[in-house]
Amino acid sequence: MAEEKLSFQAEVARVLDIVVHSLYSQKEIFLRELISNGSDACDKLRWQSITEPELIADDPEFRITLTPNKDAKTLTVADNGIGMNREDLIENLGTIARSGTGEFLKNLTGDSKKDISLIGQFGVGFYSAFMVADTVEVITRRAGDAHGWRWTSDGTGSFTVAEHENAPRGTTVTLHLKDGEEEFLEEFRLRHVVKTYSDHIAIPVLLKQGDEEPQTLNEASALWTRPRNEITDEQYKEFYHHVAHAFDEPWLTLHYKAEGAIEYTGLLYIPSQKPFDLFQPDRKQHVRLYVNRVFITDDCEGLVPAWLRFVRGVVDSPDLPLNVSREMLQHNPMLRKIQNGLVNKLLGELKKKAENEPEAYASFWETFGAVLKEGMYEDHERRDKLTDLLRFHTTHGDGLHSFADYASRMKEGQKHVYYITGDDRDAISQSPLLEGYRAKGVEVLLLTDPIDEFWVANMPTYKEFSLKSVAAGGADLKDIKKEESEDAKDEDQKADEAPKEDLDGLITVLKATLGERVKDVRPSDRLTESPVCLVAEEGDMPMHLERLLRAHQQKDSETPRVLEINPGHALIKHMAAKAKSGPSPELEDMGYLLLDQARIVEGEAPTDPVAFGKRLAKVMQLGVAPAGA
Numbered sequence: 001m002a003e004e005k006l007s008f009q010a011e012v013a014r015v016l017d018i019v020v021h022s023l024y025s026q027k028e029i030f031l032r033e034l035i036s037n038g039s040d041a042c043d044k045l046r047w048q049s050i051t052e053p054e055l056i057a058d059d060p061e062f063r064i065t066l067t068p069n070k071d072a073k074t075l076t077v078a079d080n081g082i083g084m085n086r087e088d089l090i091e092n093l094g095t096i097a098r099s100g101t102g103e104f105l106k107n108l109t110g111d112s113k114k115d116i117s118l119i120g121q122f123g124v125g126f127y128s129a130f131m132v133a134d135t136v137e138v139i140t141r142r143a144g145d146a147h148g149w150r151w152t153s154d155g156t157g158s159f160t161v162a163e164h165e166n167a168p169r170g171t172t173v174t175l176h177l178k179d180g181e182e183e184f185l186e187e188f189r190l191r192h193v194v195k196t197y198s199d200h201i202a203i204p205v206l207l208k209q210g211d212e213e214p215q216t217l218n219e220a221s222a223l224w225t226r227p228r229n230e231i232t233d234e235q236y237k238e239f240y241h242h243v244a245h246a247f248d249e250p251w252l253t254l255h256y257k258a259e260g261a262i263e264y265t266g267l268l269y270i271p272s273q274k275p276f277d278l279f280q281p282d283r284k285q286h287v288r289l290y291v292n293r294v295f296i297t298d299d300c301e302g303l304v305p306a307w308l309r310f311v312r313g314v315v316d317s318p319d320l321p322l323n324v325s326r327e328m329l330q331h332n333p334m335l336r337k338i339q340n341g342l343v344n345k346l347l348g349e350l351k352k353k354a355e356n357e358p359e360a361y362a363s364f365w366e367t368f369g370a371v372l373k374e375g376m377y378e379d380h381e382r383r384d385k386l387t388d389l390l391r392f393h394t395t396h397g398d399g400l401h402s403f404a405d406y407a408s409r410m411k412e413g414q415k416h417v418y419y420i421t422g423d424d425r426d427a428i429s430q431s432p433l434l435e436g437y438r439a440k441g442v443e444v445l446l447l448t449d450p451i452d453e454f455w456v457a458n459m460p461t462y463k464e465f466s467l468k469s470v471a472a473g474g475a476d477l478k479d480i481k482k483e484e485s486e487d488a489k490d491e492d493q494k495a496d497e498a499p500k501e502d503l504d505g506l507i508t509v510l511k512a513t514l515g516e517r518v519k520d521v522r523p524s525d526r527l528t529e530s531p532v533c534l535v536a537e538e539g540d541m542p543m544h545l546e547r548l549l550r551a552h553q554q555k556d557s558e559t560p561r562v563l564e565i566n567p568g569h570a571l572i573k574h575m576a577a578k579a580k581s582g583p584s585p586e587l588e589d590m591g592y593l594l595l596d597q598a599r600i601v602e603g604e605a606p607t608d609p610v611a612f613g614k615r616l617a618k619v620m621q622l623g624v625a626p627a628g629a
């Protein structure tokens, strides 16, 4: 087949450009990326060869070979792994099929410092070769295929693909080094880079120079199989970078061997930075599964639950069958046991961190708390353990607080754990809905992750206290005891409220005016400063949840809410006095404005923005008009 010239997908061209320009200070990572790809390719073939041994019969020893050629100024990275056919080549080295790429690109700022950390989360892979090479050639043959393929590109928008005679099994990547990158032809440099980044991948990395016998550069000992006391922090970190395709420091490294009903070794990491695809809808887990050092899959659904999908690393068990399909594996009861063990171990470690190193735990929480909370909704069995790990921002000052902290500060007579939900912490912490709670010194949890609406609805109680939204039903503040001095104030306030009959009159007018736009109008005991607020009737969908669903086009109608009015507010008192003479156009305008004001504070638009504008102008005009005008 003649050589074809194809264009990179637009996203690839952008990633290439960014990688080449912003990662240059760490350019040697290209070698780690290519070695990692070679190692993955060997892992894949090793697994496939269990059922199809003929695939590797002619060359059973997996390896990655680096060949520098000073005359040609090329560095070759060759593996004898699974290889690629024509479709694989075009798909893998011409597009970026990973979900979330578009999102990732949108987040890039053009400021290379910030972008480096984002790229680190994204994983640059193969394209990093263009940092040091002006042309890259890939010769590859898929195990079992008769024909090989040649791919070339200078990394500027297009690549070529052509059939290639006599390609060896696996993939050979030849980098035509740019001027000034000759250091990557030197033995000491290659040795150093391999030692630093790829010492403990399970496949040997060889250096082949001229006619000399190849030398092995790495330990090639599958790090997780070695005793913990023989492994340094640096080695753990290097291995994390390899398995996670990450650049950050691991926040937690957990290496242990489980023995008993099922035997397995886990080398697990929690990153310190959010991986770029953390909130992709597929919620894929990323721990790699090995059976006796044979890589099985990095996409094993039942291994780690979705709410721990930020965990990276390796699990290796001799107790799992080698020769089953990945799909069958997912239903294997042993796998379920491993999952149980992993989850318990991870939760145990998180608990220790939370108790002994609260500051470090807080940084974990800010990064992954929103994901861990999904477990509160999905894993009922573990809800109690997870409950102790939850942290919140609350109205009780800065920092993060646990349920136990909250409980220790509850007021006499308080029967609920109160919370408010919304998108933005600053906005909800100023919500009028909190006024009455603040006045009585009652703490309220400020919940701003979308998942919060779901788990709180699923968690009826913390100890004997039920969870209650401050935006739903009555405020239940009457039973909570105030500080002594506050009691007197309370009495004063009562005396200062609109008389009951006047208030009833106003409520009648407001109900008649607003009709079905509201579910009810009633006096509030939760407001101290604002004239009005909206709350959900007990049992109705929470207002913030409804907004979330509407934003995702999962709901189109709006549930009418209860308008609460503050009998102690001057505006309400004047309106109540005016209502004694029955309905009037001014009172009706004000009624609409009150509802719209409450909606705006909630983050909603006025019911009818044009009418809102007109009414507001009219009322403002009254305020500035000379007396008698």
Ligand SMILES: Nc1ncnc2c1ncn2[C@@H]1O[C@H](COP(=O)(O)OP(=O)(O)OP(=O)(O)O)[C@@H](O)[C@H]1O
Pocket (backbone or CB within 6 Å): 033, 037, 038, 041, 079, 081, 082, 083, 084, 092, 093, 122, 123, 124, 125, 126, 127, 170, 171, 245
């Ligand atoms: N040496 C190789 N042998 C076989 N397939 C390869 C090889 N190198 C790359 N590939 C294929 O190309 C794909 C893209 O590689 P690339 O390194 O860009 O990303 P990745 O390894 O999937 O992820 P990451 O960006 O996290 O490294 C790989 O997923 C793999 O399918």
